[in-house]
Amino acid sequence: MKIAIVGCGMAGMSAAFDLVNAGHTVEIFEAAGEPGGLAGGFKEPEWKWSLEKFYHHWFLSDKDMFGLIKELGWEDHVVVKQPKTVMYHDGRFYPFDSIVSAALYPGLGWGLNKIRFGLATLYIRLTSNWKPMEHTTVDAWMRKYAGETAYNTMWLPMLDGKFGEKYARQVNMAWMWARLHSRTTRLATFEGGFQAFADSLAAELQKRGVIIHFNTGVDSIRQGKDGQLTLTAVDGTHTFERCMVTTSPALMARMAPDLPKEYLQGLLDLKSIGAVVMVLAIKHPLSKEGYYWFNLPKSAGFPFLALVEHTNFLPKENYNGDHLLYCGDYLDTDHEYFQLSQEELLQRFIPALQRVNPEFKPDWVRKAWLFRTKYAQPVPLVDHSKNIPDIKTPIPGLFFASMSQVYPWDRGTNFAVEIGRRTARMIMTATQI
Ligand SMILES: Cc1cc2nc3c(=O)[nH]c(=O)nc-3n(C[C@H](O)[C@H](O)[C@H](O)COP(=O)(O)OP(=O)(O)OC[C@H]3O[C@@H](n4cnc5c(N)ncnc54)[C@H](O)[C@@H]3O)c2cc1C
Numbered sequence: 455m456k457i458a459i460v461g462c463g464m465a466g467m468s469a470a471f472d473l474v475n476a477g478h479t480v481e482i483f484e485a486a487g488e489p490g491g492l493a494g495g496f497k498e499p500e501w502k503w504s505l506e507k508f509y510h511h512w513f514l515s516d517k518d519m520f521g522l523i524k525e526l527g528w529e530d531h532v533v534v535k536q537p538k539t540v541m542y543h544d545g546r547f548y549p550f551d552s553i554v555s556a557a558l559y560p561g562l563g564w565g566l567n568k569i570r571f572g573l574a575t576l577y578i579r580l581t582s583n584w585k586p587m588e589h590t591t592v593d594a595w596m597r598k599y600a601g602e603t604a605y606n607t608m609w610l611p612m613l614d615g616k617f618g619e620k621y622a623r624q625v626n627m628a629w630m631w632a633r634l635h636s637r638t639t640r641l642a643t644f645e646g647g648f649q650a651f652a653d654s655l656a657a658e659l660q661k662r663g664v665i666i667h668f669n670t671g672v673d674s675i676r677q678g679k680d681g682q683l684t685l686t687a688v689d690g691t692h693t694f695e696r697c698m699v700t701t702s703p704a705l706m707a708r709m710a711p712d713l714p715k716e717y718l719q720g721l722l723d724l725k726s727i728g729a730v731v732m733v734l735a736i737k738h739p740l741s742k743e744g745y746y747w748f749n750l751p752k753s754a755g756f757p758f759l760a761l762v763e764h765t766n767f768l769p770k771e772n773y774n775g776d777h778l779l780y781c782g783d784y785l786d787t788d789h790e791y792f793q794l795s796q797e798e799l800l801q802r803f804i805p806a807l808q809r810v811n812p813e814f815k816p817d818w819v820r821k822a823w824l825f826r827t828k829y830a831q832p833v834p835l836v837d838h839s840k841n842i843p844d845i846k847t848p849i850p851g852l853f854f855a856s857m858s859q860v861y862p863w864d865r866g867t868n869f870a871v872e873i874g875r876r877t878a879r880m881i882m883t884a885t886q887i
Pocket of ligand 1: 490
């Protein structure tokens, strides 16, 4: 079969891997100039490794990703570390990378609060029965089982930061289950960075016969009377028997306007938020204690949610001695951070960095980069499973696989691999055209 894939991110490339291995003719259309999508990176000429535009790591529980890596024979290129995670409370940071350290965290209060927090977390770690949890919100479940104190000091600030006031109280409990159930504190990456992984995978696909059209955004996908699917891209039209799209639901709706109204509406009704992330190369470490991941409750008044000191995960020698820091936030796409210039944002962020380390000076910043994406985090509302669009769309031969469909799992490259390979199987078994 002749199959087109729109998007050369992890989902598109994983599907291409299985399809080409099964003997099909595969062409990938990618709007950007390189593979990797949201997990892609950039590199200064003097750096040995690339750096992800948006902070990325793998959890050791990411079995689909490690399964693919094993099939490729690249296990030796996986780098595993156990960096330090901390939580802010009252002007200080406390360890936060185990149930024990979380239980000792003073923000939780003492006595019954801690016991309830511990039991609720333990239950989530042990149960696999997430389905009933999607009928309720994190807000309602956590208040009931973990208690008001734990909810207000731990979970609400996290939800606020991740989903904003608009959605924080509406996110369903299955999403929280998926985050807490299997994630590990040991983290991993690929030698050279995620971009090196994406480049290697793209090169491997090309070696096996996949054609990748970079800088070739697809504008529309339409089905002719003969059942063939015609993609109109910046370089003209291309015709295929099957097509898999891996973009955001909104882009899919724009690209395939002939989809039935109900399916289109389903795509447009899905909620998601964007992300704005600034990367700083600084001359000295921000955290003297070597912290990697700083949890910052929105209520503490930091101008960003995520503070990640990447060079406390991986050595600064990979980056010619630069200390690398991410300051990021998940935001509605009409938030002013999507309009402000890099310099304006930097001026807002600097005082916050001085709160973390009073010695921090603006002239520590050697260079800054700003990355924004409108589709960063799907928002799963109550009973979300009913709203997930089918991978097999009503247009015969047209398939759609995005971050919004990996539910109950939170988005991640592991789940992009899983949905990519699942879609490849569906493409190969679908009989209709
Ligand atoms: C801030 C942030 C932090 C994250 N942290 C982690 C993490 O720590 N670990 C982890 O595993 N995952 C993380 N993720 C999630 C991870 O990046 C995604 O789940 C994964 O990359 C999604 O892959 P995908 O192939 O489904 O989509 P994408 O990577 O979005 O790929 C879609 C591709 O389609 C292309 N495209 C779009 N429109 C068109 C068009 N019209 N024509 C042609 N091509 C088009 C895009 O350029 C893109 O390359 C994070 C994401 C964000 C935003």
